[in-house]
Amino acid sequence: MLDVAVTKRLGGFDLDVAFTAPLPGVVALFGVSGAGKSSLVNLIAGLARPDAGHIRVGDDVLFDAGRGVDVPVERRRIGYVFQDARLFPHQGVAANLRYGLNRAPAGDRRIGFDAVVDLLGLEVLLTRRPHHLSGGERQRVALGRALLAQPRLLLMDEPLASLDAARKREVLPYVERLRDELKLPIVYVSHAMNEVARLADTLVLLDRGRVLAHGPLTELAARADLPLADDGFDVGAIFDARVAHHDAERGLTALAFAGGSLLSPLLDLPLGTHRRIRIRARDVVLATRRPEAISLHNILPGTVLDVTPRGPAGALVRIQVGEAVLLARVTRDAVTQLGLRPGVAAFALLKSAVIETDL
């Protein structure tokens, strides 16, 4: 478990943060610029010192003001992938990769050089120099360098922020492989919801140096009281889904999730594959009677949990569907017409095409 409880006086505001998150897993620190995300990551890495509190990774105490523990950065064994890569310009790619590896304890080199080169597709880059790499390649090398230092935890501070959309798509799958194949605990800083939705298990929502909420991503994404539910964030429910069935003839794939089963356009994924999916609130239509003769594939019976006004004429409705909570953005007029209120039975309707399976 990652257990962080720290305070730190900063220039503009005070950072006062406490959260825990299960490990291994991906913990996303999410918030707007200036919320204190990078400051918090620097405290975890040891590059800055908290005024008070503690930082623990599993059984290891890295910082504890009360007990006078402050493990120096170089002995924390925490990998750090910076936004600007920070490759050493006087060394080639291979030497950069080996920098941390050569300094890791000889008895604890579970992540091997060849494995990382393979995992991150670095083979063709090994003889190049950092200034001859593209932004995406630089981040991949920085990722490999951090991995080879055999970290117990990997910090990634907006590693994709300086990349364009195409480069992001190039790097993201590699981050997923770290999570899935190496089971490496990751703290991932971002202000991009789609990256968080795709990667994170635990979400820590930061605002002006405070934790607004922390917990499993899928739970927080379904709450109406958080900034995540503000329209600016493209509100939507996030689920873990499993590819359950392909129907090539109808061109559909059935996805099993906590709310039952969803039909999406045919996916080119093996049966059993786990995939994050997102269903945006604005794509969900509500009905109080089961519609017939309709082109929709997904009609999910559920119960209204609550209705929260949003904007001048809108409302955000949360519907319990099986074990899952769906969000629907409707007009207040529709709320009145349908008599939507907590406890009312309703059907969530969604076209198969609106299920986002490739975040």
Add this chain to the structure above:
Amino acid sequence: MSDWLSPAETQAVWLSLQIAGRAVLFGLAPAVAMAWLLARRDFWGKALLDGLVHVPLILPPVVVGYMLLLLFGVRGPLGAPLYEWFGIRLVFTSAGAALATAVMAFPLMVRAARLGLEAVDPGLEAAARTLGAGPLDRFLTITLPLMLPGILAGAIIGFAAGLGEFGAVITFAANVPGETQTLPLAIYSALQSPGGDATAARLASISFGLALVFLLLSEAVARRLRVWLGR
């Protein structure tokens, strides 16, 4: 060179190169350490130390030579123990000339090294820390190689300035042919003696040529280093 220059003139050229070389050889490492101390550390009396390092830039070189004479003379507070315990005498020796040259060139080398150090992104050192490198390791593998352009510039400027050092050397180490009589001292002596104009002109043109060669060399090396660092 020997058909063109007299043996005494050749000796003055070699001696100049040797003394400037020794000044850089012994002065460079302390200059790099001083640059690091002044750029990266905060301590009590830092402003005073900074001023002391730069004093030779502003003081008349003769005064620097005189102060060295007071300190390192055979009866001076540093010179006496050196002479009595180790038998090292600096006054009127080429070692003394190198010391005087090093002291005069020191602020130039510190400044160049410091500029080189300030061009090093502290973020890279932080990255090295997260990869498990301790302070000395970090300095040797990241900071030092990245400040190489500055160190090199310091070495060249120190060497070039050392070739031309006059006042401090003649005051501390005197004008002994073959021992402390470097190029500028030889030129001065030639100008003082009747019929020495031709000698002075030859030595002056050699000074000029050496200065040019080292400037071009430093440019070429600096360019290669910049390419190597991708700047």
